[in-house]
Amino acid sequence: MSQSASTSAAQASFRVGTRGSALALTQTTTVAEALAEASGHPYEIVRVKTEGDVTTGPLSQLGGTGVFAAALRLALLDGGCDVAVHSLKDLPSVQPEGLVIAATPVRADVRDALCGRDGLTLATLPAGATVGTGSPRRAAQLRAARPDLVIVDIRGNVGTRLGRVAGNAPAADDGGVGRGVQGDLDAVVLASAGLTRLGLESHITEYLDPAIMLPAPGQGSLAVECRPETAAGGLIAAALAELDDFDTRLAVTAERSLLSRLEAGCAAPVGALGTVHGGGVRLEAVVCSTDGSSLLRRSLDSTEATLDAAAALGVRLAEELLADGAAELAGLAGR
Structure with a gap:
């Protein structure tokens, strides 16, 4: 290989698709940097707006599964990016033709976390306390554990949801989805993995034991998705294989x-x-x-x-x- 061809190959970059939320960008950047280090190639972040980011209303009413994944997958299939990083729990369980999950990195904490005002835990929340979640799974298990609580359906990114807890600072701008009300709830329930990835563990007042609240399938795990040829022998194929954790998979x-x-x-x-x-x-x-x-x-x-x-x-x-x-x-x- 000539020196100019060798230089060109060394400078070749890969594009990583992501949603635009703070959590998605944090997760994607972590994966992109790991792939760059393993492959020796630089990366470019490609932000893709998804239906789940722009549609208001309960998640259970947003047209079935994959509202956060469809646009990213289209970008992959259309060649707008080389890999996409998803929260695995947001992916439909049926894998679409033309795409593969090439890596599941080491899983983070799988547990759900209660973020309550004044240090409140699930056991110490007073009767009639209001707890926010956008997840029917969390809502049902909360009602089973504490039928005296009032469960409130909420939307928005992590900052917005935390801002709903009484005494918390106003949330950072998340594009407008789910905003407008602040400090009206006694607690919210979020995935501890997302809070940890954003450095927001201080808001957690209790990690909910899976014996009380089983997590969503795939919770705490990331999925690095791409076209089959990218995983089989592309620029970052070896890096993707190195990133994959078999126990997590x-x-x-x-x-x-x-x-x-x-x-x-x-x-x-x-x-x-x-x-x-x-x-x-x-x-x-x-x-x-x-x-x-x-x-x-x-x-x-x-x-x-x-x-x-x-x-x-x-x-x-x-x-x-x-x-x-x-x-x-x-x-x-x-x-």
Whole structure:
């Protein structure tokens, strides 16, 4: 290779697509820097506005799954970017043709976090306290644990949601979605991973044990998506393979397989948590009625730590839940 050709190859860059929120940009930059370090190539951030960023109203009413992912995926397919970084819990469980999840980096804390005024925890919130969440899964499990609370549907990015808690400073501008009301709630529930990534752990008054609140399938995990040729032999193929964490992929494969068999979207009242132990995978899941009055909680183990075994585990646990009435309980499509 000539010196000029070698210089050109060394300077070749890759484009990373992201949503424009502070959390998305933080997550994307972390992944982009890891890929750049591993590959030796610089990156460019490409901001893509998604339907979930511009549409108001409850997430459960925004047209099904993938409202935060569709525009990013179109940008990938159209060549507007080379890779896209998603919060895995926001991705539909069915992978579209022409795209692959090339890396699931090491998973962050999977737990949900309560951010309460005056240091309040779930146990110490007074009867009738108002708690904000945009997630039917969180709302149902909150109602099950504390039926005396008033659950308020909220929208907006992390800063806006934190700003809803009484005594918190006004939120930074997040593009206008969900803003307008501040300090009207006693607490909000958010993913601890997002708060940690943004350096906002000081707002957490309690990490909610999965025994009380199972997280969303894929929560705490990022998904680096691209076209197959990018993962197979492109500029950053080796870097993507290095970034992928197998234990994380095993756990989320089981969780997303369960979600797929239940035919439940990311806004469904379904929680799931896979853990890798010894030579196998354990999967816990809960399906809730939206009012929290009824919960089905089950768990299963696989003695093999393979992706096929993890996927089969998710299907088996989903079948158990469906046999016990999960579809009717939560209004799921699966039968």
